Amino acid sequence: MSEESPADELPEYAERVLEVAELIPPGRVMTYGDIAEWLEEGGPRQVGRVMALYGGAVPWWRVVRYDGALLPGHELRALDHYRAEGTPLRDATRSSQGHMPRLDMKRARWDGEERAEQ
Numbered sequence: 289m290s291e292e293s294p295a296d297e298l299p300e301y302a303e304r305v306l307e308v309a310e311l312i313p314p315g316r317v318m319t320y321g322d323i324a325e326w327l328e329e330g331g332p333r334q335v336g337r338v339m340a341l342y343g344g345a346v347p348w349w350r351v352v353r354y355d356g357a358l359l360p361g362h363e364l365r366a367l368d369h370y371r372a373e374g375t376p377l378r379d380a381t382r383s384s385q386g387h388m389p390r391l392d393m394k395r396a397r398w399d400g401e402e403r404a405e406q
Contacts (some may be wrong), residue, residue: 312350314373316398355390
C-alpha cells in the first residue's frame with residue numbers, strides 16, 4: 289500500500305485535461321466540450337469541474353464556454369490575458385455581467401491542428 293494520500297494525487301483524468309489546456313497556443317481557446325472530445329472521455333461538465341478544482345496552474349483562460357462568454361467572477365483577469373495574447377474578441381454587449389466583450393469563437397477556437405505528434 290502506498291504511503292501517499294489519495295488527496296495528494298491528481299486524478300488521471302484531471303492530469304489529462306490540464307495537459308490539453310497547456311497545449312492551447314496563446315491567443316487561441318478550446319471549449320470544455322472540445323477538450324472532452326479531444327480526450328474521448330467525459331464531457332463539458334467534467335472538464336469544467338477539473339478546471340475549477342485544478343486549473344489555476346495552467347492557462348485556464350484558454351478553456352472557455354462554447355458561447356464565448358467570459359467566466360463569471362474572472363472576467364477582468366481573463367480579459368487581461370486575452371488582450372495580452374491577442375485573442376480575437378467581439379464587441380461588448382449588454383449582459384448580466386454589464387458590458388463585457390465575448391470571445392470571437394470563429395476566430396479564436398483552436399481545433400488542435402498544431403498538435404504535436406507523440
